[in-house]
Each structure stands twice: as C-alpha cells, then as structure tokens.
Amino acid sequence: MFELFENELNNLNAILDQVKNNSLDFLEKIVDRPTYIADQSIVPGDLPEAGIGALGSLDFFKKHYEKLMVASPGPRYWGFVTGGATPAAIAGDWLTAVYDQNTQSTQGAGDVSAIVEKETMRLLYQLLHLPDHFEGGFVTGATMSNFTGLAVARQWAGALSGRDVAREGAVGDVAVLAATPHSSVLKSLAMLGIGSNQVVQIGTMPGREAMDLADFEQKLTENQGRPIIVNCSAGTVNTVDFDDIAAIAALKQRYRFWLHIDAAFGGFAACSSAYCHLLNGWEHADSITIDCHKWMNVPYDSAVALVRKEHNRLQVSAFQNSNAPYLGDPSENFSYLNFLPENSRRFRALPAWFSLTAYGRKGFEWIVENSIACAQALGNYIETSAHFELAAPVRLNVVCFRLKKDTEKMPLFLKELNRRGKVFMTPTSLSGEPALRAAFVNYRTGKQDILIAIREMEEVMSAL
Numbered sequence: 001m002f003e004l005f006e007n008e009l010n011n012l013n014a015i016l017d018q019v020k021n022n023s024l025d026f027l028e029k030i031v032d033r034p035t036y037i038a039d040q041s042i043v044p045g046d047l048p049e050a051g052i053g054a055l056g057s058l059d060f061f062k063k064h065y066e067k068l069m070v071a072s073p074g075p076r077y078w079g080f081v082t083g084g085a086t087p088a089a090i091a092g093d094w095l096t097a098v099y100d101q102n103t104q105s106t107q108g109a110g111d112v113s114a115i116v117e118k119e120t121m122r123l124l125y126q127l128l129h130l131p132d133h134f135e136g137g138f139v140t141g142a143t144m145s146n147f148t149g150l151a152v153a154r155q156w157a158g159a160l161s162g163r164d165v166a167r168e169g170a171v172g173d174v175a176v177l178a179a180t181p182h183s184s185v186l187k188s189l190a191m192l193g194i195g196s197n198q199v200v201q202i203g204t205m206p207g208r209e210a211m212d213l214a215d216f217e218q219k220l221t222e223n224q225g226r227p228i229i230v231n232c233s234a235g236t237v238n239t240v241d242f243d244d245i246a247a248i249a250a251l252k253q254r255y256r257f258w259l260h261i262d263a264a265f266g267g268f269a270a271c272s273s274a275y276c277h278l279l280n281g282w283e284h285a286d287s288i289t290i291d292c293h294k295w296m297n298v299p300y301d302s303a304v305a306l307v308r309k310e311h312n313r314l315q316v317s318a319f320q321n322s323n324a325p326y327l328g329d330p331s332e333n334f335s336y337l338n339f340l341p342e343n344s345r346r347f348r349a350l351p352a353w354f355s356l357t358a359y360g361r362k363g364f365e366w367i368v369e370n371s372i373a374c375a376q377a378l379g380n381y382i383e384t385s386a387h388f389e390l391a392a393p394v395r396l397n398v399v400c401f402r403l404k405k406d407t408e409k410m411p412l413f414l415k416e417l418n419r420r421g422k423v424f425m426t427p428t429s430l431s432g433e434p435a436l437r438a439a440f441v442n443y444r445t446g447k448q449d450i451l452i453a454i455r456e457m458e459e460v461m462s463a464l
C-alpha cells in the first residue's frame with residue numbers, strides 16, 4: 001500500500017479522536033457561534049503534490065475554513081427552514097460514512113442495508129400516523145422528493161392516453177393545479193419536461209395561502225379531458241398554511257387526478273396531537289414529500305419520497321434502471337435502484353433510524369411543539385411591538401412579519417440584524433409585499449433565544 005495510506009490507517013485512532021474533539025468544540029460553542037460571517041474571503045490553494053494527510057488537512061481546515069462555518073445548526077438560525085442535528089442523528093450520519101453501504105436491494109447479493117431503510121420507513125409511518133400502503137425511500141431533499149412524486153405522476157398522466165412517457169418521451173398536455181407551490185415544485189416540473197408554465201393557478205382564500213376550494217373544483221371541471229396533477233401544500237414556507245387535504249382528497253371520488261402533497265416540513269405536524277388534524281386525509285395522496293433535514297433534525301441530505309404501492313408499476317417504469325422490460329411483481333426482488341432517481345445510494349436512512357429509535361414519538365412531539373411555542377412567543381412580542389407587525393397569523397412554526405412604519409427600511413433592518421450574527425432571518429414576499437421570516441425548526445431553540453432575538457431587534461431598530 002502507498003505509504004501515505006498505510007500511515008493514515010495506522011493513525012486512524014488519532015484521526016477520529018481529533019475529529020471528535022473538533023466536533024465537540026464546534027457543538028459545545030454552537031450557542032455563541034455567529035449566525036453570520038462578515039469576512040467570507042478564503043485564500044485559494046493549489047492541489048498539493050504530496051498530500052498532508054487527514055490530520056494535516058484538519059489543521060488546515062480549522063485554521064482557514066472553520067471560521068466560515070456559521071451556526072446554522074444552532075438555536076438562532078431562523079432563515080429558510082433550517083433544521084439542526086440531534087446527537088443520535090449525528091451518530092447515525094457519522095456511521096453512515098463508516099459503513100459506507102450502497103443501499104439498493106433488499107434481496108441483493110452483498111449489501112442489504114436497504115432492509116434497514118425499509119424498516120426506517122416503517123418507523124416513520126408510525127411516527128406520522130401514515131398507513132404503510134406507500135412505498136417510500138430516501139432521497140437527497142424535498143426537491144428530489146417532489147421530483148420523484150411528480151415523475152410518477154407524469155408516468156401516470158401518459159398512461160391515461162396509452163403513452164409510456166419514460167420510453168417515448170414528451171409528456172404532452174398536463175394540467176398541474178396548485179395554489180402556493182414551493183419553488184422546488186416548479187423546478188421539478190421544469191426538470192421533468194412538464195414545464196412550470198403548465199401550472200394552473202388556483203385562487204387562495206382571502207388572506208390565506210391555502211386553496212380556495214370553489215375555485216379548485218371549478219378548475220378541475222375546466223380541465224377535464226387533460227390529465228390533472230394536483231399539488232397540495234402541507235405547510236407553505238411563508239405562513240405554514242395547509243391546503244384542506246381532506247376536502248381535496250374527497251374530490252377524488254368525482255374527478256380523476258393525481259394528488260401530490262408537498263409536506264416537506266409540515267408533515268411533522270402529525271407528531272403533535274394538537275396539530276395533526278392539519279394533515280387529515282393525507283393518507284389518500286398518491287405521492288407525498290417529507291424532508292428529514294428540516295423538522296426531523298437530521299443532517300443535510302435527507303428526505304423521503306412516498307408513492308402509493310398501487311402505483312408500483314408506474315414508479316418502476318419511471319425509474320427502472322435495467323434495459324430489460326420490468327417483469328414480475330415489483331415488490332419481489334425489490335431494489336431502490338428501480339424506484340428512485342439515484343443508482344448508487346448513500347445509506348441515508350441511518351441518521352433517521354437513529355433519531356427515530358433514540359427519541360421516539362415523545363421526542364418528536366416535543367421538538368414540534370417546542371418549535372411552535374417559540375414561534376408563538378416571537379409572534380406575541382411582534383403583536384405588541386411598536387416597531388413590527390405580523391404579516392400573517394402565526395399558524396405553526398414560522399413568524400412572517402414586517403416593519404410597522406418605514407417599510408422601505410426593511411432590507412436595511414434585516415441586513416443589520418443578520419450582520420450582528422446573533423440571529424439569522426431571511427426576506428420573503430407575501431402577497432407581493434416584502435416581509436421577513438423567522439422559521440423555528442431546530443430542537444435547541446428555547447425561550448432564552450427568543451429573548452436574545454427581541455433584544456437584537458430592538459437594538460437594531462433604535463439605531464436605524
């Protein structure tokens with residue numbers, strides 16, 4: 001063996017020890033780490049002829065790059081929808097790299113980690129009160145999950161007119177009905193060749209992001225004769241509004257459509273007995289998107305794509321990897337290779353399995369309800385504040401707000417707030433008006449963090 005690798009392997013104990021110490025150092029100080037780094041410059045290096053080894057690289061990284069790592073897994077990173085990583089999830093993720101399985105077949109020769117992936121899905125269904133009439137598996141994020149669900153929908157749409165889109169290409173005319181689709185749904189439609197212009201915009205209820213059901217039914221009627229895909233939002237990113245899933249699903253009795261639910265983070269409302277009603281009826285979906293790297297607090301790249309088992313054959317025609325036409329029952333000789341976009345697959349289920357096993361139903365109920373309580377606390381402050389006002393009621397775990405006066409100063413306010421590095425938020429647009437968002441997803445966030453944020457917001461306002 002090349003001497004460098006021999007040394008590395010002999011040194012593994014020291015390497016992993018250093019990585020552990022480094023990790024502890026980062027995680028123990030995460031509460032005080034800045035959520036924003038002003039100086040983002042790095043000195044570009046050249047590829048070394050002779051490498052400096054793992055410990056040398058770790059030293060170099062610590063010296064030059066670690067300072068660029070913001071506290072995005074910390075308690076006050078409220079931009080986008082940013083989850084953290086629980087200890088069990090970190091353990092699972094670390095071991096994923098160690099085990100380094102290529103997770104594909106449940107009956108394959110060699111690697112059978114897909115059996116654990118299937119088991120993880122079963123635990124997840126139990127957590128989310130979903131029946132196991134779905135076939136589910138892990139993908140990199142909710143974007144790929146939306147892509148997967150919509151790819152099977154596309155296959156279904158083609159099949160309605162006897163076309164096998166996966167083989168013949170060109171999906172043809174499809175109507176995609178949606179009220180407030182996430183940008184990644186539009187991106188998925190673009191990637192799938194359906195085209196994001198195929199979205200038939202459904203009106204929303206007054207002051208809401210959720211579908212107006214009368215308009216929805218009207219558009220269902222108008223688009224009869226075209227294959228219809230309905231994209232339901234189970235948690236919009238701005239106001240965490242939910243389409244009325246039960247009412248929409250009930251219309252499947254009278255109209256033919258594919259029901260896709262984007263429940264990227266909102267799906268975890270199912271963990272809370274107080275909020276699980278928001279997902280009533282979601283078991284009737286044809287496909288569901290759920291992110292794990294958001295509210296489940298596992299590290300990035302982790303989401304699941306769920307498609308009803310009755311669509312197994314469509315799913316296999318969409319994602320089949322072999323040249324031979326698929327014969328037999330897809331549930332036998334099951335391989336994720338033929339069900340999901342990727343071929344080689346990381347053992348992504350492991351961090352989720354660790355989390356589900358480590359924290360159970362109660363743990364996730366606590367995470368979800370704690371996030372909601374944090375959002376409510378910030379919302380209560382904003383409602384009584386002289387400087388700010390809510391742009392929408394706090395429906396779940398996101399606070400969407402504005403400056404009360406001098407709204408043109410909002411970008412400046414946000415820039416200054418973020419620059420101070422104690423709390424991070426992101427801008428958005430709600431009903432065409434600019435607004436600010438604070439999303440509560442991280443299990444570490446508590447009342448003390450809300451107090452810090454309020455102090456920061458007040459100080460920035462008084463200096464504005």
Ligand SMILES: *Cc1c(COP(=O)(O)O)cnc(C)c1O
Nearest residue numbers: 081141142143182184262264265
């Ligand atoms: C975050 C999000 C997505 C996209 O998820 P990624 O994990 O970033 O790919 C899709 N839909 C909703 C509702 C989201 O919140």
